[in-house]
Amino acid sequence: MFDNVDMNDFWDSGSEYDHLKLESFSDEKLRDIEKEIGYKLPESYIALMRVQNGGCPKNNRVGSTVWLIDGIYGIGKDESDFWENEGVGYPKIGVPVCPSDDGLCMIFLDYRECGNEGEPRVVGIDPELNLIEFIAKDFGSFIDMLVPARYGDNDNLIDEDIEKFDPYEGIQFTPVEGEQRKELDRIIWDALPWAVGFTAFWLLMIFVLYFFKGNVIIALVWVLSFFPAAFGLLGTIGGLADCISKSKQTYESYVDTVDVVWEANEPIYRAKNEQEKKKLFFRLKKSKADSYPNTDGFKEGDRVRVYRAKNGEVILVKEQEQGTAEKK
The missing domain is CATH 1.10.287 (Helix Hairpins)
Known part of the structure; x- marks a missing residue:
């Protein structure tokens, strides 16, 4: 369920946001809360809350993005403001699960595409900038993205470790020849x-x-x-x-699959002409890269051959079923 997480070393008991930790919940209480809010909570979220019902994780930065979380809300109606999202201007798209360190920004479970009983995506919402930003295809993937937040002398986030990260680590490439x-x-x-x-x-x-x-x-x-x-x-x-x-470059390649496609920085309140300004991005299943610009119209489930040059530059090509590159 969580590929890169040690549950025994996940929570930060010394955090100032440890007050978000709530008492454990029963199956009956869980059913009552889901009925009240009108959404079925994802199994990955419930599993994490059974280990500890809310609090602050040790890794509080979402991948290489600028999103920092102050904690994860526990499951409990009376003891937590987990379910409160009124008076701020959040859209009615699902359930808020993580407060951000940046004012009114909040991370939500987004049920718009999957319905109230489905597996929600994870998005970040900034009501002041009028945007909804895709973060992960599901809550489990979101937790796997969390990394430590490190700061420099001027309280600026340090990206050095993330920039050195190889998104293709562990993937078997083959030389491109003939x-x-x-x-x-x-x-x-x-x-x-x-x-x-x-x-x-x-x-x-x-x-x-x-x-x-x-x-x-x-x-x-x-x-x-x-x-x-x-x-x-x-x-x-x-x-x-x-x-x-x-x-003139030497290339190696492997075949991957499009895992998820999304619209970047979707506005909360969309004007008519913004329908024509969509910018789509996607992620691959094996690659750990945050995103690729979807300029070629890839769809979820498409097979993609990833060509990587020695200088690190990549070329992505959609493959036909027989394995040959589809002509662009």
Whole structure:
């Protein structure tokens, strides 16, 4: 249930937030509370609360994010403000489980997609910035993400240890050679023809319009055509340099599966035009990287080949069922 957690060394009994620890609860009390709040609590959360019913964990930073938790609420209606979320502006999406060290920010179990009886995701809510930020696909994954918070001289979080962390530690890579290397090179160079075509189109426009620029309007269009042509030329040069650099790298690869896809920094109150501004991210099951930008429209369950260069740069390619890379 918890892959990276020692339950015997999880809680910090010396924390100032140890008051969040409540008395143990019975199955009957649990059922009464779930009935009152209208949500079925996840089994991973219940299992953790049976070890100790609330308190502050020793590791209180959520991965490499800026989220710091002051504790985890225990299960108990009368003794805790666990269930209170009124008067602050939190959306009615589920159950608050962790207070943050940053004012009104709170970490919630989010039941919007799974329904009141399903397995909720874990999100962070900032009512002042009007955003809901995805954190983990479930409570167990959230607990596995917790790491110690370390501070420098100016009370700034130290990221050095996290930056040195290898998200692919323990994963078996294989060298990319032969036909697979040819397929990777094709993928690397695939994006360049678009830039070349765009540039060629505007250079042709400049050439053709030159012979008709006696007309004022055509002359204006001719002058303006230099801007997209210059933009395309710079993009082509940059793309060419990038393709050459990538094609000279030595790669290794492995196959992973998309574990979860989410919208980053979803607003609590969405304006109409924000529907068109979605930025999607995803995580892989084996990789411990926090997220990858979902520019290629990956879906949960998609198989993905991860190519990693010696310099650490990765290329992600969706795979077809037979194992060959799907053409982008």
